[in-house]
Amino acid sequence: MHHNKSWSRKLFLVCNFIFLAFVSFLCLMPIIHILAISFSSGQAASAGKVLLWPVEFTTAAYENVFGKPEYLRAFWISIQRVVLGTTISMALTIITAYPLSKDSRQFRLRTFYAWVFVFTILFSGGLIPTYTTIKSLGMIDTIWALVLPGAVAVFNVILLLNFYRSLPKELEESSRIDGAGHFKTLWKIYVPLSLPALATTGLFTMVGHWNSWFDGMLYMNHTENYPLQTFLQTVIVKLDFRFIKAENIELALKVSDRTSRAAQIFVAAFPILIVYPFMQRFFIKGIVMGSVKE
Amino acid sequence: MNVLTRMWKREWPLHMMLLPGLILVLIFCYYPMAGIMMAFQKYIPNKGLFGSPFIGMKNFQLLIEYPDIGRVFLNTIYIAVMKIIAGLIVPITIAILLNELRKEWVKRTFQTLVYLPHFLSWVLLSGILVDILSPSSGIMNQFLSIFGIKPIFFLGDNAWFPYVMVISDVWKEFGFGTIVYLAALTGINPSLYEAAEIDGAGRFKQILNVTLPGMMPIIILMLTLNIGNVLNAGFEQIFNLYSPPVYESADIIDTFVYRMGVQQAQFGFATAVGLLKSIVSFIFISVSYVLAYRIANYRIF
Numbered sequence: 235m236h237h238n239k240s241w242s243r244k245l246f247l248v249c250n251f252i253f254l255a256f257v258s259f260l261c262l263m264p265i266i267h268i269l270a271i272s273f274s275s276g277q278a279a280s281a282g283k284v285l286l287w288p289v290e291f292t293t294a295a296y297e298n299v300f301g302k303p304e305y306l307r308a309f310w311i312s313i314q315r316v317v318l319g320t321t322i323s324m325a326l327t328i329i330t331a332y333p334l335s336k337d338s339r340q341f342r343l344r345t346f347y348a349w350v351f352v353f354t355i356l357f358s359g360g361l362i363p364t365y366t367t368i369k370s371l372g373m374i375d376t377i378w379a380l381v382l383p384g385a386v387a388v389f390n391v392i393l394l395l396n397f398y399r400s401l402p403k404e405l406e407e408s409s410r411i412d413g414a415g416h417f418k419t420l421w422k423i424y425v426p427l428s429l430p431a432l433a434t435t436g437l438f439t440m441v442g443h444w445n446s447w448f449d450g451m452l453y454m455n456h457t458e459n460y461p462l463q464t465f466l467q468t469v470i471v472k473l474d475f476r477f478i479k480a481e482n483i484e485l486a487l488k489v490s491d492r493t494s495r496a497a498q499i500f501v502a503a504f505p506i507l508i509v510y511p512f513m514q515r516f517f518i519k520g521i522v523m524g525s526v527k528e
Numbered sequence: 529m530n531v532l533t534r535m536w537k538r539e540w541p542l543h544m545m546l547l548p549g550l551i552l553v554l555i556f557c558y559y560p561m562a563g564i565m566m567a568f569q570k571y572i573p574n575k576g577l578f579g580s581p582f583i584g585m586k587n588f589q590l591l592i593e594y595p596d597i598g599r600v601f602l603n604t605i606y607i608a609v610m611k612i613i614a615g616l617i618v619p620i621t622i623a624i625l626l627n628e629l630r631k632e633w634v635k636r637t638f639q640t641l642v643y644l645p646h647f648l649s650w651v652l653l654s655g656i657l658v659d660i661l662s663p664s665s666g667i668m669n670q671f672l673s674i675f676g677i678k679p680i681f682f683l684g685d686n687a688w689f690p691y692v693m694v695i696s697d698v699w700k701e702f703g704f705g706t707i708v709y710l711a712a713l714t715g716i717n718p719s720l721y722e723a724a725e726i727d728g729a730g731r732f733k734q735i736l737n738v739t740l741p742g743m744m745p746i747i748i749l750m751l752t753l754n755i756g757n758v759l760n761a762g763f764e765q766i767f768n769l770y771s772p773p774v775y776e777s778a779d780i781i782d783t784f785v786y787r788m789g790v791q792q793a794q795f796g797f798a799t800a801v802g803l804l805k806s807i808v809s810f811i812f813i814s815v816s817y818v819l820a821y822r823i824a825n826y827r828i829f
Contacts, residue, residue, distance in 0.1 A: 360802030363563025
């Protein structure tokens with residue numbers, strides 16, 4: 235009997251392993267497929283011969299991509315928005331979370347302020363009023379339209395303020411007794427101690443900025459101001475001929491052929507794939523911290 | 529007065545710290561709320577918010593009379609609800625199966641692989657999906673042709689489109705969803721399993737009687753928090769994958785607002801539709817937070 239049971243258990247474990255391996259493979263397969271296409275020759279790709287390994291290996295698609303000034307410019311704009319956006323957003327998150335982490339005895343208006351911020355995740359003016367606001371501020375076609383509207387990331391603020399609260403109170407008290415003000419306490423005590431939480435939120439913010447495309451489409455009138463994902467949205471996903479001059483249509487069709495599209499997708503995903511292993515170290519803890527609390 | 533000045537002396541640095549964040553939130557979140565006025569105006573961009581004529585509820589009347597509007601709302605709820613349900617079942621199942629793996633590094637490796645798609649944007653994933661699902665050369669239809677199935681135009685067929693949205697959304701997000709459930713699983717007291725084993729419960733019985741009840745609080749919490757998403761069918765995904773032939777099954781509130789407002793410049797009308805969505809969502813989110821607080825004692829801050 236016992237022998238029988240452990241045999242069925244072994245069978246389950248093997249099946250479970252195979253099933254999960256298959257599921258993991260399904261998650262990666264589309265990405266590997268695209269990578270294989272990007273390194274294959276145009277003919278092999280359009281004939282549908284490519285599966286998970288390049289056929290008639292060539293780097294022509296990548297030479298094409300890196301030879302395109304529009305692509306490189308969009309890439310550069312994306313890097314700028316990631317650096318500027320993450321810096322501003324993290325600075326704001328740090329100084330906003332600190333006062334909100336105090337209790338009402340230390341900071342009377344704390345609950346009122348907290349609701350002012352939280353209300354913005356419950357209700358919004360909507361797409362059109364936000365657009366007209368940005369427009370009336372004269373931010374259309376500037377990088378500020380991509381960086382400032384979402385700079386106060388309320389979810390990150392909440393995550394960080396909960397982290398601040400989990401730190402022992404004695405630390406703050408002793409620092410205050412030593413005569414340090416709030417700014418100094420925040421900078422010397424809270425920031426160094428919350429580095430794991432800051433790394434989590436920082437990486438999320440970076441990925442968010444790298445991946446966002448809709449704001450670029452909305453607030454940039456000129457294609458030369460598009461960040462990379464917005465550029466790809468118009469060139470790859472929706473081949474929009476309004477953006478392409480008549481004499482360039484043939485070039486556009488050539489550029490948007492299968493291998494080149496695949497290469498552009500992969501180059502845009504590359505920075506994410508690079509930071510992914512680092513992210514992975516921090517963020518599981520961060521997410522669990524933010525979503526499940528005692 | 530004396531109390532107030534003492535308070536101010538003690539607390540002013542805290543107020544100062546909040547100032548930059550408050551200013552940005554006022555400009556970019558609260559000021560646009562005033563723009564809701566547009567919903568009651570015949571908004572003319574040159575005249576602006578304070579110069580455009582008010583027309584009462586006309587935009588809302590237009591909305592009710594708009595022929596496709598019922599379908600837009602139904603599509604939104606249909607796709608969103610299917611996503612919520614699939615987004616619960618799949619991650620929970622995978623989390624339980626992952627938890628059965630005995631070697632920690634195997635578990636970690638699978639976990640790392642399955643949440644990779646979460647970090648790629650819908651623009652890139654749509655580019656990939658358009659390629660794989662292409663009826664002429666996509667790998668999916670090549671695969672189906674082995675079984676003699678004729679090419680299916682997954683993204684251009686109204687019968688398929690909503691389901692492709694749900695499945696591709698599950699593909700992108702389920703791995704990320706497993707994280708929370710796995711954390712809940714590791715929190716279950718091991719002695720409960722030992723007790724069940726002594727009672728003669730097999731592994732399957734243990735999952736049924738120990739694992740699932742142990743996960744119940746987090747499952748209920750996730751379900752309630754998702755109530756707020758009933759009108760969020762996934763703008764970024766659908767916008768990148770839909771096309772006029774599938775508007776019938778694919779058009780959701782957010783895509784509709786975008787086309788009316790940004791492409792056709794009917795600012796007042798689009799704002800009215802958006803306002804309706806904001807109000808309903810606000811009610812749903814508030815109810816879900818209250819429920820989450822009552823049921824699971826969940827607090828946002």
